[in-house]
Amino acid sequence: MTTPSAARKQLRAHALRHPEAWADEPWPGDHVAKVGKKIFVFLGGEGPDVSVGVKLPRSLLFARAQKFVTKMGYGMDKSGWVIARFGKGDEVPLALLRSWIDESYEAVAATALPKRKAH
Numbered sequence: 001m002t003t004p005s006a007a008r009k010q011l012r013a014h015a016l017r018h019p020e021a022w023a024d025e026p027w028p029g030d031h032v033a034k035v036g037k038k039i040f041v042f043l044g045g046e047g048p049d050v051s052v053g054v055k056l057p058r059s060l061l062f063a064r065a066q067k068f069v070t071k072m073g074y075g076m077d078k079s080g081w082v083i084a085r086f087g088k089g090d091e092v093p094l095a096l097l098r099s100w101i102d103e104s105y106e107a108v109a110a111t112a113l114p115k116r117k118a119h
Contacts, residue, residue, distance in 0.1 A: 004050035007092040008043060011052060014098050015041045018105045020113060033101075036112030040105045042072075042083070052097050053083040054104035063100065080107075 002010070015021060015033035024034050029045035042053030053072050056063050063069050063082050070085070071077035084100075086092045 002092050002094060004048060004086050004088065004090070004092060005046075007086070007094060007097075008050045010094060011041075011050075011097055011101065012043055015043070015101050015105070018102075018109070020109075021105065034112075035105060035109045038108050038112040040108035040112075041101050049085065049087045050092065051083055051085045052100070053081060054100045055079065055081050055107045056100060056103055057107050059100060059103055 012023070012031065012033070016023060018033075018035065018040075021033050021035050021040070024032050024039075026032060026039075031043040031045065032039045033041045033043065040055065042051070044051035044053075053076075057080050060080050060082065063084075064071070066084070068084050068086060068090070069082050072081035072083045084097065
């Protein structure tokens with residue numbers, strides 16, 4: 001079983017593999033991955049629990065049906081953001097979360113990166 005701490009490291013590494021992705025800490029202790037100037041995944045802070053906040057235009061209804069998912073605060077849920085939370089002893093579905101990070105990256109990168117001209 002993957003511990004929350006190990007899961008956080010693996011998910012962060014996965015997020016940062018995306019083109020032009022970079023790590024930031026916009027608020028003390030809150031880690032995110034950005035593309036351009038926009039956040040595409042919230043990875044929470046250090047500690048025994050792990051949380052992953054993502055924007056899911058395609059998988060939103062499925063995600064909201066999962067027991068470990070809640071709507072994201074600050075009105076972000078209206079734009080399709082959700083947060084998955086796991087504590088000590090919880091099984092962390094890494095493959096599912098990686099696919100959600102990919103989907104969130106695609107959704108955010110579409111508006112965060114400059115359009116490339118076809119030659």
